[in-house]
Amino acid sequence: MTVVTRLRYTAGGYHDTDGAAQQACVLLILVGYRMSGPEDKSASLLQREFFPSPRLLLGPGPSLVHPRVLHALSAPLIGHLDPEFLQLLDETQAALRQIFGTTNSFTMALSGTGSAGMEGVMVNLLEPGDTAVVGVNGVFGSRLATIAERGGAKVIRVEAPWGRTIDVETIRSTVRRSGPVKLVAIVHAETSTGACQSLSEIGRLCHETDTLFVVDAVTSLGGIPVQVDAWHIDACYSATQKCLSCPPGLAPVTLSPRALAAMRRRRVPCPSWYLDFSLLADYWDESTRRYHHTAPISMIYALREALRLVLEEGLENRFARHRRHGRALVAGMATLGLTPLPLENERLPMLHCLTLPTGIDDQQVRAELLRSHGIEIGGGLGPLQGSVWRIGLMGESSTASNVLSLLQALELIWLRRGWRCPAPGAALAAAASVLDEGPTIHSERSTP
Ligand code: PLP
Numbered sequence: 028m029t030v031v032t033r034l035r036y037t038a039g040g041y042h043d044t045d046g047a048a049q050q051a052c053v054l055l056i057l058v059g060y061r062m063s064g065p066e067d068k069s070a071s072l073l074q075r076e077f078f079p080s081p082r083l084l085l086g087p088g089p090s091l092v093h094p095r096v097l098h099a100l101s102a103p104l105i106g107h108l109d110p111e112f113l114q115l116l117d118e119t120q121a122a123l124r125q126i127f128g129t130t131n132s133f134t135m136a137l138s139g140t141g142s143a144g145m146e147g148v149m150v151n152l153l154e155p156g157d158t159a160v161v162g163v164n165g166v167f168g169s170r171l172a173t174i175a176e177r178g179g180a181k182v183i184r185v186e187a188p189w190g191r192t193i194d195v196e197t198i199r200s201t202v203r204r205s206g207p208v209k210l211v212a213i214v215h216a217e218t219s220t221g222a223c224q225s226l227s228e229i230g231r232l233c234h235e236t237d238t239l240f241v242v243d244a245v246t247s248l249g250g251i252p253v254q255v256d257a258w259h260i261d262a263c264y265s266a267t268q269k270c271l272s273c274p275p276g277l278a279p280v281t282l283s284p285r286a287l288a289a290m291r292r293r294r295v296p297c298p299s300w301y302l303d304f305s306l307l308a309d310y311w312d313e314s315t316r317r318y319h320h321t322a323p324i325s326m327i328y329a330l331r332e333a334l335r336l337v338l339e340e341g342l343e344n345r346f347a348r349h350r351r352h353g354r355a356l357v358a359g360m361a362t363l364g365l366t367p368l369p370l371e372n373e374r375l376p377m378l379h380c381l382t383l384p385t386g387i388d389d390q391q392v393r394a395e396l397l398r399s400h401g402i403e404i405g406g407g408l409g410p411l412q413g414s415v416w417r418i419g420l421m422g423e424s425s426t427a428s429n430v431l432s433l434l435q436a437l438e439l440i441w442l443r444r445g446w447r448c449p450a451p452g453a454a455l456a457a458a459a460s461v462l463d464e465g466p467t468i469h470s471e472r473s474t475p
Pocket of ligand 1: 087
């Protein structure tokens, strides 16, 4: 095990070395795995350091993490009120503003996963008796509605079939006839179905009717445009483990001046102390910097590095990369008989919800992908369980070679089981024809 550990540290910096050294490191690590794997696994758990098997993360999250982010995680700790750390917070906020497309001063990363962002926004903006209009077309819209109801709000659900998007006109008529509506909440990228909701018109409607506009950008941020200011979004939250390619544990959030004013007008205090945004602002605001809870220091290091990678690549390049690889995946999957659930013009490029042909055993194939190929993909949620796969090409996971590796593994499984596919290599060829339109496979890394 010592050998593996030492090699892993060596590999921590492999992106700075030349290609040959990189490959040698990776090879040695793999050899190390093989040599130490079986014996270690029979040892008592706590007698060995945990080091996971290599995995290609192509599920709905977490996505792969760049070595620079892993390296940042291992930096020595400093205090959460240390001036150097406070400088890091400022830089993280500035980068988040750029990626959210906002000048909102209230822009921060909450301690907790995307659900902390969801719950935080809803409990800070809603009070008992308020009316909330919530778009529900999958698991995450439904969660938004549940959280609002638990907080005592009157919730009006505007529903759409799973896989479809919410109709803007129905939101408009619902807001108009439902008396004063405090907020409209909607999921931008519905991870349970792969549907992409367009937001700008709903934002305009909310702006005109003095209604707050809440957007879940957990899966979309960093993968497709999120324009908080231009789309009149008042509260937007995300998560680190999707298109930002950072481990799970933080929820970036931004609030408009209108949302802050609504918080100031609250009749009763926010029922959550830990997620009370007005208290958290006292820590993140550079004029106060008051202790609230101990910041997850290493996660902030990691997020800052992940955001640096996003900005180095450039948002437009990153969006184009997600689109290109999404199209390649869909083209390859079509040859195996898998079709996207959402309509073409409502499809996400980073999360593909694909309907399985009859006769394919969902769980068996996913288990074989993981066991024999080290590839993770996701199954369906709720009513879609067993009938769809959810494949994520998010952030660092969105590369041409990952698309091809997955298709190759699936082709093998298909051929071995005698399932229908046009010819060996057809899925790869279909994907390659899309990839050929873009940069070469080796030059398309997201980052230098
Ligand atoms: N919202 C959406 C759209 C999601 O996809 C998820 C998680 O996948 C969440 C909210 C909840 O995020 P987390 O699991 O990080 O708490």
